[in-house]
Amino acid sequence: MQINVADQRILLFSDQLTPEEAKQKSWEKKTMAFDAISKVTSFLSRPKDEDFELVYQEHRYQPFWHVVAKARYVYERTADYQVEVSGPEVKAVTLQKTKYEVTNGHFHTSVLEHCQQDEEEEVFVSGVSGHTQPELRKYLSLSPTVVKGKLEKSVPEGSILVPPQARVSAIMRDSLSKMIKGIQADKILEEEVKVECVDLYYRPVYAFQYRWKSKGKEGIIEIDGLTGEFRSGNRTFKEYFGKVLDQDFLFDLGADAAGILIPGGSIAVKVAKKYIDNKKGK
Numbered sequence: 001m002q003i004n005v006a007d008q009r010i011l012l013f014s015d016q017l018t019p020e021e022a023k024q025k026s027w028e029k030k031t032m033a034f035d036a037i038s039k040v041t042s043f044l045s046r047p048k049d050e051d052f053e054l055v056y057q058e059h060r061y062q063p064f065w066h067v068v069a070k071a072r073y074v075y076e077r078t079a080d081y082q083v084e085v086s087g088p089e090v091k092a093v094t095l096q097k098t099k100y101e102v103t104n105g106h107f108h109t110s111v112l113e114h115c116q117q118d119e120e121e122e123v124f125v126s127g128v129s130g131h132t133q134p135e136l137r138k139y140l141s142l143s144p145t146v147v148k149g150k151l152e153k154s155v156p157e158g159s160i161l162v163p164p165q166a167r168v169s170a171i172m173r174d175s176l177s178k179m180i181k182g183i184q185a186d187k188i189l190e191e192e193v194k195v196e197c198v199d200l201y202y203r204p205v206y207a208f209q210y211r212w213k214s215k216g217k218e219g220i221i222e223i224d225g226l227t228g229e230f231r232s233g234n235r236t237f238k239e240y241f242g243k244v245l246d247q248d249f250l251f252d253l254g255a256d257a258a259g260i261l262i263p264g265g266s267i268a269v270k271v272a273k274k275y276i277d278n279k280k281g282k
Contacts, residue, residue, distance in 0.1 A: 003176065004194040008168075008251040011144035012061070012154055013203045015225045019059065022206035026221040027054075029230050030210045033219025047212070055218065056209040059225075060160035060237050061202040063127030064136045065168055068197035069175040071119040075185035079113050082106045115185070121175040127164030127200070139203055142226055151202070152244055160240050161202070168198060168251065200250060207236050 017025075030052055084106050085093060092101050100107040124136035147154050152161060172195060179193050204225030211218045220233035 002193075004192075005172075006194070006196050006198055008198045008200075010147040010151055010200045010202065010247065010250075012147050012151070013139065013142060013144045013201065013226055015204045016142075017206070017223065017225050017228055019206070021228075022223040022225065023054075023057070023208065025223050025228065025230055026206065026208040026210075029221055030208075030219075032230070033210055033221045033232050034212055034215070034217055035232060051212060051214050053211050053213060054208060055211045056236060056238070058160055058207050058236055058238060058241075059156070059158065060162055060205050060207065060240075061155055062162050062205050063164040064133070064139075064201050064203070065123075065125040065127060065164065065166060065171055066136075066140070066197055066199040066201060067125070067168070067171050067175055067195065068122045069120070069172070069179050069193070069195045071117075071179035071181070071193040072190060073115070073117040073181065073183050073185075073188065073192075074190035075115050075117075075183055075188045077113050077115065077185045077187075079111055081109055081111050083109065117181070117183070119179050119181070121178050122197075123171060123175060125166050125171050127166055128162060130166035136201075139201065139226060144201060150244075151247060155202075159204075160237050161243070161245050162237050162240055163243075163245055164200065164250065168200070172198070198251070207233055209236060 031047060085102050088105065090102055090105075092099055093107055094100070095109060098109075100109060124133055125131070126133050126136070145154075155161065175195070176193065183191075206223040206225055208221050208223070209218060210221065220236065221230060222233040223230050
């Protein structure tokens with residue numbers, strides 16, 4: 001069996017919000033960064049704007065993986081069929097010049113089954129948490145751009161590129177484990193497993209960290225740079241500011257290929273193209 005892996009790509013979404021628009025949205029929703037406190041306080045009095053201050057803000061690009069794996073098996077196998085006859089008066093039948101005795105209202109015959117089995121697995125995985133998040137599909141219709149060179153040259157200066165914590169080799173291993181089947185067949189005519197899509201997407205996120213001065217607490221509001229949606233956050237990524245991603249490492253499937261295979265199996269993993277060549281990037 002040969003597993004074909006598609007070209008690996010990095011795709012980048014452009015901001016649909018300006019920094020000023022994102023900042024204004026975060027200011028309007030700043031109390032959401034302090035959910036537990038704000039719910040109690042709202043019963044007593046509405047907090048005043050002057051009691052809040054912005055202590056940190058960042059514009060980051062957050063990763064997620066999109067992997068699609070498919071398999072097709074075409075094969076033949078013999079099987080014994082039990083066929084019900086039309087009534088109790090039938091004692092024997094002739095099929096293709098062969099006579100079959102009827103027992104308990106049925107006769108038995110061997111047939112050759114022509115089978116086709118198709119499998120598909122599509123996953124969206126957060127590059128930060130490593131969790132499967134099907135809702136990330138909504139971003140695919142927003143026209144991202146394929147990154148041809150170094151990713152850091154394609155994003156605005158001062159933006160943070162968050163490296164994915166989830167390795168694509170582990171994601172592929174999980175997907176392929178569902179594709180590779182132990183087929184019971186007399187003859188396998190077609191056996192194809194392929195990873196049609198290995199894409200790493202980067203989407204823009206604005207984060208604003210506020211301090212509630214009278215409470216001595218800090219909280220974070222995140223604004224989706226594509227949809228304008230907001231939510232309370234739990235961390236910032238300032239430690240990655242100014243750091244350069246090793247794009248070769250992101251898609252280094254070669255070293256991990258053995259881990260994708262079934263132990264003891266004779267499966268060849270054929271990677272169509274490594275994302276980027278170090279020599280070409282220099």
